[in-house]
Amino acid sequence: MKLFKKMSIGVIALAALTACTPTVNQVEDHEQTVKNPSEETADHLQENNDENKKDSDQAAKNNNEEKKKLxxxxxxxxxxxxxxxxxxxxxxxxxxxxxxxxxxxxxxxxxxxxxxxxxxxxxxxxxxxxxxxxxxxxxxxxxxxxxxxxxxxxxxxxxxxxxxxxxxxxxxxxxxxxxxxxxxxxxxxxxxxxxxxxxxxxxxxxxxxxxxxxxxxxxxxxxxxxxxxxxxxxxxxxxxxxxxxxxxxxxxxxxxxxxxxxxxxxxxxxxxxxxx
Missing domain, CATH: 3.30.1380.10 (Muramoyl-pentapeptide Carboxypeptidase; domain 2)
Structure with missing residues (x-):
C-alpha cells in the first residue's frame, strides 16, 4: 500500500506538472501573438515620426502657397x-x-x-x-x-x-x-x-x-x-x-x-x- 501511494502521488504530480508546462508549439504560438515591448515602442515612434513628417510637409506646403499669393x-x-x-x-x-x-x-x-x-x-x-x-x-x-x-x-x-x-x-x-x-x-x-x-x-x-x-x-x-x-x-x-x-x-x-x-x-x- 505504501508503494502504491508513493507511485500514485508521483503520477499525479507528474500529470499536474505536465498540464502546467507549455509545449514548444504553445510557446511559439504565444511569441507570434505577443510582440516584444521594444518593438512596440519602435513602431509607436515610427508612427509619431510619420505624423510629424506629414505635419511638416503640410506646413511647408501652406508656406509655399502663402508665398505664391505675395x-x-x-x-x-x-x-x-x-x-x-x-x-x-x-x-x-x-x-x-x-x-x-x-x-x-x-x-x-x-x-x-x-x-x-x-x-x-x-x-x-x-x-x-x-x-x-x-x-x-x-x-x-x-x-x-x-x-x-x-x-x-x-x-x-x-x-x-x-x-x-x-x-x-x-x-x-x-x-x-x-x-x-x-x-x-x-x-x-x-x-x-x-x-x-x-x-x-x-x-x-x-x-x-x-x-x-x-x-x-x-x-x-x-x-x-x-x-x-x-x-x-x-x-x-x-x-x-x-x-x-x-x-x-x-x-x-x-x-x-x-x-x-x-x-x-x-x-x-x-x-x-x-x-x-
Whole structure:
C-alpha cells in the first residue's frame, strides 16, 4: 500500500506538472501573438515620426502657397520715364518704392488720417498724416511704448510728390549735386513717405533729431525689438544698404502689417528680400 501511494502521488504530480508546462508549439504560438515591448515602442515612434513628417510637409506646403499669393517685385512695375520702373500697386500695403521703383507722380492715398500720437511740432501740416490703417497701428505702438516708460515722438509722415521735389532740390543745392543729395534723400517719387505708410520718429535722448544715434538709445532699441508686433519694420537696416539703396535709418518706420513685419523681423530681412 505504501508503494502504491508513493507511485500514485508521483503520477499525479507528474500529470499536474505536465498540464502546467507549455509545449514548444504553445510557446511559439504565444511569441507570434505577443510582440516584444521594444518593438512596440519602435513602431509607436515610427508612427509619431510619420505624423510629424506629414505635419511638416503640410506646413511647408501652406508656406509655399502663402508665398505664391505675395506680389513679387517684378509683377508690380511698368516702365516709366528715364528707364525707371513705376509701381502699379501704390495702394498695396506691401508696395515697394526705392531707387529703382518710383510711385506715380499723381499718387495720393485717399484715406490719409492723423494718428493720435505726440509730435515734435504742433502745426497741422500734411506730414502728420498717414494712411488710416497705418495710423491706427502707430497709435497702438505708441500706447504700448508709453506703458513701458518709452517716450517717443513722431516727426514726419506723408510727403507729397511736390514736397519731395522741393526737398530734393534743396539738398542738391546744399550738397552740390543730385548724386550727393541722393545719398541722404530720395528723388521725387522714390520716397516711401508718399505711400502714407511711413513715419519718422525720434526722442529727447536723440535731441529730437533723425540721427543714427537714435538706434543706440533706450527708445531706439525698444522700437527695433517691438515694432513688428504692431505691423511696423525698421525699413532701412544696418548692413542692408546694398539691398535697400539707403543708409541705415533707425528712425524710419514702415507699416507692412503684423504678419509680414513679424516674418521680416524674425528672418532679419528687408521688404525687398521678403517679396523676392
Amino acid at each position: 506680389p513679387t517685385l517684378a509683377e508690380t512695375i511698368t516702365k516709366g520715364e528715364n528707364g525707371k520702373d513705376v509701381v502699379t500697386n501704390p495702394n498695396d500695403i506691401l508696395v515697394v518704392a526705392n531707387k529703382e521703383r518710383r510711385l506715380p507722380s499723381d499718387y495720393i492715398p485717399d484715406d490719409l488720417a492723423e494718428p493720435n500720437v505726440p509730435f515734435t511740432f504742433e502745426e497741422d501740416v500734411p506730414k502728420k498724416l498717414m494712411r488710416k490703417e497705418a495710423a491706427a497701428a502707430l497709435e497702438s505702438l505708441f500706447n504700448q511704448a508709453e506703458k513701458e516708460n518709452i517716450h517717443i515722438l513722431a516727426q514726419s509722415g506723408y510727403r507729397s510728390y511736390e514736397t519731395q521735389q522741393a526737398i530734393f532740390a534743396y539738398n542738391a543745392k546744399r550738397y552740390g549735386s543730385e548724386e550727393e543729395a541722393n545719398k541722404v534723400s530720395a528723388y521725387p517719387g522714390e520716397s516711401e513717405h508718399q505711400t502714407g505708410l511711413s513715419m519718422d520718429i525720434t526722442s529727447s535722448s536723440a535731441e529730437y533729431q533723425l540721427v543714427e544715434a537714435f538706434g543706440e538709445t533706450k527708445e531706439g532699441r525698444w522700437v527695433a525689438e517691438n515694432a513688428h508686433k504692431f505691423g511696423y519694420i525698421v525699413r532701412y537696416q544696418k548692413g542692408k544698404e546694398q539691398i535697400t539703396g539707403y543708409q541705415y535709418e533707425p528712425w524710419h518706420l514702415r507699416y507692412v502689417g503684423i504678419e509680414a513685419a513679424s516674418h521680416i523681423y524674425k528672418q532679419n530681412m528687408t521688404l525687398e528680400e521678403y517679396l523676392q
